[in-house]
Amino acid sequence: MLPLLVLCLELQDSLLVGIPIYATVAVNKFATGVSTLSTVFVLVLKKKVQLKQMLPITFFIFTESVIAL
Numbered sequence: 001m002l003p004l005l006v007l008c009l010e011l012q013d014s015l016l017v018g019i020p021i022y023a024t025v026a027v028n029k030f031a032t033g034v035s036t037l038s039t040v041f042v043l044v045l046k047k048k049v050q051l052k053q054m055l056p057i058t059f060f061i062f063t064e065s066v067i068a069l
Contacts, residue, residue: 040054
């Protein structure tokens with residue numbers, strides 16, 4: 001129930017309700033990741049982007065995202 005509530009609220013609103021900031025940031029990061037993944041999936045299906053083009057930079061992007069945690 002908490003993640004759904006956090007997704008519906010802005011950062012300031014969730015702080016006023018008493019939801020911890022780390023929960024708000026974590027849910028926002030997860031939602032952004034799912035959105036990006038679905039966008040890439042659609043672009044690959046519509047053949048606007050080829051997987052061969054993405055593979056060389058995938059390692060660096062993944063490494064950077066792990067370091068950013």
